[in-house]
Amino acid sequence: MDKLKSVLSGEESRRDDRSVLQSVNEASTLGWGTRIKGFIACFVVGGACTVLGVCMLFLPRIGLTLFIVFYTFGNICALCSTMFLMGPLKQLKRMCDKTRALATAIMIWKNFGLALLFCILQILSFSWYSLSYIPCAREMIMKGVSICIK
Template identity: 60%
Template sequence: MDKLKKVLSGQDGNNDDGDILQVASTLGWGTRMKGFIACFVLGVLCSILGTCLLWIPRVGLILFAVLYTLGNVASLCR
């Protein structure tokens, strides 16, 4: 677990990362976990809402596709 914290906090000694990784490495452990939890919960809620809206006639399939896709993308985000 300590090795994972070191890597995620940017203390692994590798300084040739891109700009995005340098910005992300300035975030604290707690901030990263809060961001992950927020994205994951938002993704799950979008996916569930999309599944519930699947049964609406005509537009249900479109709403399902959009919300389910957004939910999956949000769940995979940091």
């Protein structure tokens, strides 16, 4: 009966005009608690894989290969963690906002000769980038740091 009502009212034709991404985005609504849990789980797994990858960098012969695998998987997992907070479409749109452009550029930049330095910078910039999706998190961190410095 609902299907008949939607066809007669014209809602069915409007539904077909929506893109697949819009349909997926509407169907994947999670509660805020579930989003935070998913973010923390993916972020911790991604961070652990990234740190493990950096540790593997110092192993002879196979270390570079293991570094590439763990570090790449860690970054992908950590990037997916922020999708829990904003959703995939909003995250992709907001990655290049003025307030996140520097963190995004540092996060994407990879250089073999300075791998360790950029790994540290990437972890820090991704953490700062992720905090930008949590309301008032950056301000709280800045206030906490300013209190510790004084």
